[in-house]
Amino acid sequence: AQTVTQSQPEMSVQEAETVTLSCTYDTSESNYYLFWYKQPPSRQMILVIRQEAYKQQNATENRFSVNFQKAAKSFSLKISDSQLGDTAMYFCAFMKYGGSQGNLIFGKGTKLSVKP
Amino acid sequence: DAGVIQSPRHEVTEMGQEVTLRCKPISGHDYLFWYRQTMMRGLELLIYFNNNVPIDDSGMPEDRFSAKMPNASFSTLKIQPSEPRDSAVYFCASSPAGEWNEQFFGPGTRLTVL
Numbered sequence: 237a238q239t240v241t242q243s244q245p246e247m248s249v250q251e252a253e254t255v256t257l258s259c260t261y262d263t264s265e266s267n268y269y270l271f272w273y274k275q276p277p278s279r280q281m282i283l284v285i286r287q288e289a290y291k292q293q294n295a296t297e298n299r300f301s302v303n304f305q306k307a308a309k310s311f312s313l314k315i316s317d318s319q320l321g322d323t324a325m326y327f328c329a330f331m332k333y334g335g336s337q338g339n340l341i342f343g344k345g346t347k348l349s350v351k352p
Numbered sequence: 353d354a355g356v357i358q359s360p361r362h363e364v365t366e367m368g369q370e371v372t373l374r375c376k377p378i379s380g381h382d383y384l385f386w387y388r389q390t391m392m393r394g395l396e397l398l399i400y401f402n403n404n405v406p407i408d409d410s411g412m413p414e415d416r417f418s419a420k421m422p423n424a425s426f427s428t429l430k431i432q433p434s435e436p437r438d439s440a441v442y443f444c445a446s447s448p449a450g451e452w453n454e455q456f457f458g459p460g461t462r463l464t465v466l
Contacts, residue, residue, distance in 0.1 A: 279441060281457035327395065340385075340455060342395040 238263045240330050242343035249318045250351055256303075257313045257346045259328030265289075267333035270304065270311045275345070276324040284326070287311065289333070318350045354378075356458035358444050364464045370432040373461045376425055377446030385455060386419055386429050387443040395443070401427065402449075434465045 239262045249255035261270070272284040287295045287304050294302050299319075303312045315322055328343040357376040365371050377384045385400040399409040404421045412419070416435070421427040431438055441462050445455040 279460045279462075281443065281445075281460075283454055286454070340397065344394045 238265070238268075238330050238332065238341050240328050240341055240343035242326075242328055242346050244346045245344075246347045246349070248349040248351055249315075251318055251320060253318055254314060254316045255318055255348065257315075257326050257328075257348065259311045259313070259343055261309050261311065261328070261330050263309070263330065263332075265332050269331040269333065270302075271329040271331070271340075272300070272302070272311075272313045273327045273329060273342075274322075274324045275327065276321075281327075285313070315348075320350050320352060322348060323350045324348060356444055356446050356456055358442075358458035358461050360461060361459060362462050362464075364466065365434055366466050367435055368433045369465075370430065371434045371438075371463060371465075373429040373442050373444075373463070375427045375429070375444030375458060377427070377444070378456055379425065380448065381446035381456075382449040383447045383455075384421060384427050385443075385445040385447075386427070387445065387457075389441040389443060389460070390439075398429070431463075434463075436465045439463055439465050 241260045243258055268289045270287045274282045274284045285295050285297045285300050287302055294304050299316045301314045325345045325347050327345045330341045356378055359374045383402055386398040387395050388398055389395045396411055398411045399419045400407055401421045417431055419429045441460045443460045444458045447455045
């Protein structure tokens with residue numbers, strides 16, 4: 237069974253600074269996807285970024301980038317130039333490649349506060 | 353595109369009552385998922401459908417929970433009878449078919465069982 241662990245329940249960062257959220261996972265699969273979802277106070281789950289395990293290049297979406305270390309089973313999210321609107325819960329998630337489409341397994345989340 | 357639509361947004365009920373949560377997926381999406389989010393357990397997949405057919409309901413906590421998808425544009429999650437421990441936020445999500453299928457989430461229904 238796959239597990240996803242986010243070891244930082246809460247973090248804070250000053251506006252315009254950079255913050256890194258940690259995520260580790262455990263799996264015996266060789267092909268899979270990893271995601272970061274954002275959940276602002278509105279509760280809406282929003283996909284921030286995704287990474288295919290077979291790609292060595294780290295994914296980037298504007299101010300968001302990941303550091304994917306497959307051997308270490310680590311998938312951290314870096315937010316550059318933090319903005320007040322980045323305040324939210326952030327969830328790391330794992331999905332097995334192919335097979336059951338429902339295999340989206342979430343970590344417990346990290347609550348990020350961006351301070352002015 | 354309106355996105356995934358859930359109703360109601362908030363539901364308060366008393367223990368023992370029947371609760372029905374509703375979801376309208378994004379048009380054209382083949383998959384529909386129901387999740388439950390609690391502080392203790394985080395986000396858990398309850399059940400998902402492919403082309404209106406339930407594929408995996410192993411996450412449904414017990415027989416008090418049931419889900420249906422009578423057509424491609426509508427699904428329900430029913431709890432009967434409800435209990436205080438069912439209090440949670442329930443999310444519906446949908447995704448298109450394909451190798452990589454992003455799941456689009458609805459706004460969730462916050463259920464409180466007194």
